Amino acid sequence: MTNLLAKRAKALHLGPANYCWFLDPSKALCLKLAGGHARGATEPLIGMCDSARCPQATHHAGHRPVxxxxxxxxxxxxxxxxxxxxxxxxRLTTELARDERVLAEIDALSGTGA
Structure with a gap:
């Protein structure tokens, strides 16, 4: 159990708007967006994170204010x-819709109707 937790801890990257579970670099949207510049990356490219679209990102109640x-x-x-x-x-309307979708997902997961 400790080994499993240690492996997961190395993969977890905390951000103000999401948690990045960088378990599989081939699934990381930030690396795909960076193209060839990210070959061999062992950590996510936080500056290119689009957590609303990345399968390795999770959002939690603590991220709601952001x-x-x-x-x-x-x-x-x-x-x-x-x-x-x-x-x-x-462009901004599309981004607002994405923000509102993430907020709805956070609310649904936390059981609040904030």
């Missing part, structure tokens, strides 16, 4: 975008 703040910021920006900036509005 996602909620991100969603609120996007709502504010979307409300101030003019008609001429349709592309930016569409």
């Amino acid at each position: 996602w909620a703040a991100s969603a609120e910021s996007k709502k504010v920006f979307i409300a101030t975008i003019g008609r001429a900036q349709r592309t930016e509005k569409a």
Whole structure:
């Protein structure tokens, strides 16, 4: 049991918005996004993390404030975008939907309706 926990502990990377369980580099979205620059990587590329899409990332109740703040910021920006900036509005709307999906998943897992 201790060996299993030690192996898992080495794979766990804590982030403000998710936990990265870097168990299989071939499944890490950050490495796929980096392409050839990430060959032989033994740790995730935190700066390229898209935890809402990575199969090795998990979100927990402690991460909710980060996602909620991100969603609120996007709502504010979307409300101030003019008609001429349709592309930016569409991009932010897509990102807001992702934030809201993660928030819903966190709420469902934690049993809250926050």
